Amino acid sequence: MSTTAVNLRQSRAAAFWYSNTGKKIVMAVTGAILFIFVIGHMLGNLQIFQGPERINSYGRFLHNLGEILWAERIVLLSAVVLHIIATVQLALRNKAARPIGYSRRDAINSSYASRTMYWSGPIVLAFVIFHLLHLTAGMIVPGAAFIEGDVYHNVVSGFQVWWVSAWYILAVCLLGLHLRHGIWSMFQSVGVNHPRYMPLLKQAAMWIAAVIVLGYISIPISVLLGLVK
Amino acid sequence: MTIDSKIPSGPIEKAWEKTRFDLKLVNPANKRKHTLIVVGSGLAGASAAATLGELGYNVKCFCFQDSPRRAHSIAAQGGINAAKNYQNDGDSVYRLFYDTVKGGDFRAREANVYRLAEISVHIIDQCVAQGVPFAREYGGALTNRSFGGAQVSRTFYARGQTGQQLLLGAYQALERQVRAGTVAMYPRTEMLDLIVIDGKARGIITRHLVTGEIETHFADAVILGTGGYGNVYYLSTNAKGSNATAIWRAHKRGALFANPCFTQIHPTCIPVSGDYQSKLTLMSESLRNDGRIWVPLKKGDKRPPNEIPEAERDYYLERRYPSFGNLVPRDVASRNAKAVCDEGRGVGETGLGVYLDFSDAIARLGRHVIEERYGNLFDMYQRITDEDPYKVPMRIYPAIHYTMGGLWVDYLLQSTIPGLFVIGEANFSDHGANRLGASALMQGLSDGYFVIPYTVGNYIASNKFPKVDASHPEAQAAISCVQQITDKLLSIKGKRTVDSFHRELGKIMWDYCGMSRNAESLKTAIGQIRALREEYWQNVNVPGSDNDINQSLEKAGRVADFFELGELMCIDALQRNESCGGHFREEYQTPDGEAQRDDEHYSYVAAWGWRGQGNSPELFKEPLEFHYVHPSQRSYK
Amino acid sequence: MKLTLKVWRQKSPGEKGAFVTYPMDNVNPDMSMLECLDVLNESLSARGEEPVAFEHDCREGICGSCGFMINGVAHGPERATTVCQLTMRHFKDGEELLIEPWRAYSFPLIKDLVVDRRAFDRIIAAGGYVSVSTGNAPEANGIPVGKEVADRAMDAAACIGCGACVAACPNAAAALFTGAKVAHLSVLPQGKVEANRRALAMVAQMNEEGFGNCTNIGECTGVCPKSIPLEVIARMNRDFLRASFKRREEPLATITPVYDWKEKTE
Structure with a gap:
């Protein structure tokens, strides 16, 4: 090596976005936003066990937030978009980084969850689109008619269709897998890793992911078992 | 030829300071007009190239590995000595000097050793500043251990990877200069000959190990930091690639080879x-x-x-x-x-x-x-x-493990070819007949960081350098000489592999010129080596071609040099009718089996001149004088 | 013991490569993987065939020259071991070993198992040092460095630059290598001074080289001969993040990667 030719890079923000490390930080931050949403959404949904009144009034409460709801939706949507754009760009770079593949490569140190982020992510996305069309927009109506404002009815009638529940359970399990790696990984991406706390964080990630999965799937399962009617 | 060691007169404590003042300086603005070649990127080579680059010279650094960070200095485990006296246990520059001269069994130059001990303290400062993670006490101070027979704790270490950390420090300094544009790095490039024009070293011939291209590189001075020649023995602690080709071919161009028989067995x-x-x-x-x-x-x-x-x-x-x-x-x-x-x-x-x-x-x-x-x-x-x-x-x-011998250099680390400087293990200067533990790293860095920058500057400032290029007859002659060796090796197509010859040579050397030697066995060895060399040039099989990576061809050239060097080692061992340090002649021992030196007759450096294939080499003697540490029988009883 | 080696042979980057099968009848369990290849090469040479080109030098696990995939794992089945120290007793009699070079865009193949790793040198050249010229140094004990800090720096500095991390990473990322140098220097007071500049420069160079990105999965640390922890990557990310906000100077220039060997400066 003897050349030290120089390419000038763009502005600071552009340079940040251009670099892999910068994009990963964007993914971590957007991931964190979506994670918080996932928690909030679950806590909201679990109110279904407290009866139709409770969950329907929660739905009205959210709708009455007006601009705040839209602000939240915009934040979430931007997070999703950025998360996806960064992922796609990084995935393309990763592909380019190894143009000739191995004839054999064994994984010896990584978790199943971490290796399947590229699968779990898009499937969860597909589910989210379905889910919005089903329960927010009412454009997909698998069960009894969609009643605007009657969250309880819409949920229960939807989940009484076995494949809706199955699809939901599958997607939530994949979401759990995604989070099991994502929860600690976002700390790593923004530079937080301590040999004493990282193993605890990884443990915690697993438990949190498990709780989220259980929390969400308790709803369709209860509906299918007839506990929630 | 007379050899002048250029040892400064006056008290030894002031010798290096006085020398530095006497050395001429190069105008800072002119430095970049001078090209310097550094061959080797180990502790000595990398530190020299980095430092010369920092000073503003235009440096070209060569290594045969894929990266300068691979040089075999990286494998040193134990540590590096320095007379810091941090442990308050009675160490001093003078004691390190004394221990090294005595440990070398009184076959090293006092002035060189004193300078080494003096510089040792600066090396530690420099390395710490570079971020070398030396072992520390809880309070944050550097810690030491005692090492290799020293009775004070003066060895600094970074776990069992001291060489690695020091080399990475030098490598990083080197890469910084590569970035700055003062050093051009040539990895996977092996020096195969020295270009001497008008009696001065003016460049080198290299072979590119990927493309096979033979190239010429010119400079105003050439610095060799290419390490030792322990691989003559085939089995050694050296890296597989460690070789003597650069110093040996420089030797054949006129540089004297000093004390080749002084080898260290770990x-x-x-x-x-x-x-x-x-x-x-x-x-x-x-x-x-x-x-x-x-x-x-x-x-x-x-x-x-x-x-x-x-x-x-x-x-x-x-x-x-x-x-x-x-x-x-x-x-x-x-x-x-x-x-x-x-x-x-x-x-x-x-x-x-x-x-x-x-x-x-x-x-x-x-x-x-x-x-x-x-x-x-x-x-x-x-x-x-x-x-x-x-x-x-x-x-x-x-x-x-280590070879104390190497190309002869004066106090300024210049060989007998003006403009050819030799540093680190490749020269012979500081360890006498036996090197103490944790002293090799010290010497490599001392030469590279703190000696060569001054002495090369003096040479540059004192000489004129007419422009030369590849059309010069000396350069052409060197190119064709290198090409001939390559062509010859590839054309023999014999029955035996390079490694089988190398193993056999190694066995001869180990059996007859190893841990103990005697006149009889050395004569046997010389005969056997000659016969084996004859066979080599008729029966070696080097597969492949010379225009891509050909590791057999690389080895073949190196082994060819090992034959000649191995013979010289035996000749030197035979000539030295005494036992000292790593050189143990069975005929010369005390009644209880300890090495018996003969200071009266052998207190000199044996520097050998090449007189062509088949002619016996010429011996020049540089007498050793001891004004400070008086030779005594080493006793560890 | 008997083994079958399936070795990737490729004469040059331009030519097509393929696995070639070599049965080995007389493998001593005490020999190293590289010595096993030596034995193979001796027999190939004796037959007048070209030996397998592979990189090696110190053969004691520290120079970082050697390395290839054995049955899909960088440096083979033993943890924290380079192929030069991997003894054959770790394989079963009769086993087949698939031997393949590191594969990454930034490590172009040169011949057989030899790849070009100059990208690593350029990442170091971009900023992997303390900018202190010879003679600048203060007294070594002038700045105390706690034992824990020194140990942490040493853990990261142990990297041998072999490239196994890149090879094992599904994304061919160089985060562990780069992170190791960033972490080594930025935890020490000597290196902290220019930590921001270093992180930005080294990360920028790492991108410029075309390495993939880190997905925090940890394959790299699993194959690392020196067990460098993932923590160093977090350190790099943190330094990069902080530097991106803090640094006041102009954006950084990177070094243009050169893969050609004919590039001349004269």
């Missing part, structure tokens, strides 16, 4: 296990701080070590050297190991090994302490031998 290596063996693995000498060395009292005792009772063990170093015990210098420890094995008391399947036993230390200090001190070494031993040294004693045996 006492603590993992013994040879089979004839496939490609190299020997060193276990750090620091192990001797806690391990006890023994062999069974009885010959041919094949019982497992743990079944041999205390009374039937011979802790021979402790018995023979009560005051130093297991910590005697390397040459003494190695020779004694060979002696007990020659008596038939060696251990292991081959009978070439002695035990290094930690059971007492584990009982005294607890396993965790031993683990903390030597954990990585124990792991390495287990990885290689599949034996657990916490439970069974290690088996060790001496192996070729």
Whole structure:
């Protein structure tokens, strides 16, 4: 090596976005936003066990937030978009980084969850689109008619269709897998890793992911078992 | 030719300071107009190239590896000495100087050694500033250990990877200069000849190891930091690629070769296990701080070590050297190991090994302490031998490790060819007949960071450099000489592989010019080497071509040089009718089997001049004078 | 013992490569993987065939020259071991070993098992040092460095630059290598001074080289001969993040990667 030719890079923000490390930080931050949403959404949904009144009034409460709801939706949507754009760009770079593949490569140190982020992510996305069309927009109506404002009815009638529940359970399990790696990984991406706390964080990630999965799937399962009617 | 060592007059404490003042300086603005070639990127080469780059010279640095960071300095384990006296245990520049001259068995130049000791303290400062993570005390101060027979703790270390960390420091400094544009790095490029024009070193011929291209590079001075020649023995602790080609071809262009027979045998290596063996693995000498060395009292005792009772063990170093015990210098420890094995008391399947036993230390200090001190070494031993040294004693045996000899240089590190400077292990200057532990790293960095920048500057400032290019007849002659060797090697297409010749040469050298030598065996060796060389040039088989990576061809050229160098080593050993340091002549020993020096007749540096193939080399003697440390029989009893 | 080696042979980057099968009848369990290749090469040479080109030098696990994939794992089945110290006793009699070079865009193949790793040198050249010229140094004990800090720096500095991390990473990322140098220098007071500049420069160079990105999965640390922890990557990310906000100077220039060997400066 003897050349030290120089390419000038763009502005600071552009340079940040251009670099892999910068994009990963964007993914971590957007991931964190979506994670918080996932928690909030679950806590909201679990109110279904407290009866139709409770969950329907929660739905009205959210709708009455007006601009705040839209602000939240915009934040979430931007997070999703950025998360996806960064992922796609990084995935393309990763592909380019190894143009000739191995004839054999064994994984010896990584978790199943971490290796399947590229699968779990898009499937969860597909589910989210379905889910919005089903329960927010009412454009997909698998069960009894969609009643605007009657969250309880819409949920229960939807989940009484076995494949809706199955699809939901599958997607939530994949979401759990995604989070099991994502929860600690976002700390790593923004530079937080301590040999004493990282193993605890990884443990915690697993438990949190498990709780989220259980929390969400308790709803369709209860509906299918007839506990929630 | 007369050789002038240029040792400054006056008191030794002021010699280097005075010299530095006397050396001429190059105008800062002119430095970039001067191109300097540095061959080798180990501690000496990388530190020299980086420092010369920092000063503003236009530097070209060459290494045969894929990256300068691979140079074999990286494998040094134990540490680096410096006379900091941080431990308040009575160390000083003078004591380090004294120990090194004495340890070298009074065959080194006092002035060089004094300078080395003086500079040692600056090396530590420099390395710490570069971010070398030396071991520390809890309070944040640097810590030391005692090493290799020194009675003060002056060795700085970074776990068992001191060489690695120092080399990475120098490598990083080098890469910084590459970035700055002052150093151009040429990896995978091997120097095959020196271009001497009008009596001055003006460039080198290289072969690119990927494209096979033969290239010329010109400069105003050439600095060789290409390491030692231990691989003449085939099996050594050197890297497989370590070779003598650069210094040997410079020797054939007129540089004298000094003390070639001074080779160091390291006492603590993992013994040879089979004839496939490609190299020997060193276990750090620091192990001797806690391990006890023994062999069974009885010959041919094949019982497992743990079944041999205390009374039937011979802790021979402790018995023979009560005051130093297991910590005697390397040459003494190695020779004694060979002696007990020659008596038939060696251990292991081959009978070439002695035990290094930690059971007492584990009982005294607890396993965790031993683990903390030597954990990585124990792991390495287990990885290689599949034996657990916490439970069974290690088996060790001496192996070729370092070569004190090398190209002759004066006090300014210039060889007998003006403009050709030689640094680090490649020169002969500082260690006499035996090198003390943790001194090689010190010398490499001292030469590279703190000596060569001044002395090369002086040479540049004192000479004129007419422009030369590849059309010069000397350059053309060197190119065709290199091309001929390559063509010849590829065209022989004989029956034997390069490695089989190299192994055989190594065996001759080890058997006859190894840990102990005698006139008879040396003569035998010379005869055998000549015959083998003859055969080599008729019967070697080098497959492949010369226009891509051809590792057989690379080896073939290096082995060709090892034959000639091996012969010179034997000639030198034969000429030196005394025992000193690593050179043990069986005819010259004290009644109790210690090395017997002959200061009256052999207190000189033997510098050999090449007189062409088939002619015996010419011997020049540089007398050694000792004004400060008076030669005495080394005693470690 | 008997083994079958399936070795990737490729004469040059332009030519097509393929696995070639070599049965080995007389493998000593005590020999290293490289010595096993030596034995193979001796027999190939004796037959007048070209030996397998592979990189090696110190053969004691520290120079970082050697390395290839054995059965899909960088440096083979033993953890924290380079192929030069991997003894054959770790394989079963009769086993087949698939030997393949490192594969990454930034490590172009040169021949057989030899790849070009100059990208690593350029990442170091971009900023992997303390900018202190010879002679600048203060007294070594002038700045105290706590033992824990020194140990942490040493853990990261142990990297041998072999490239196994890149080879094992599904994304061919160089985060562990780069992170190791960033972490080594930025935890020490000597290196902290220019930590921001270093992180930005080294990360920028790492991108410029075309390495993939880190997905925090940890394959790299699993194959690393020196067991460098993932923590160093977090350190790099943190330094990069902080530097991106803090640094006041102009954006950084990177070094243009050169893969050609004919590039001349004269």
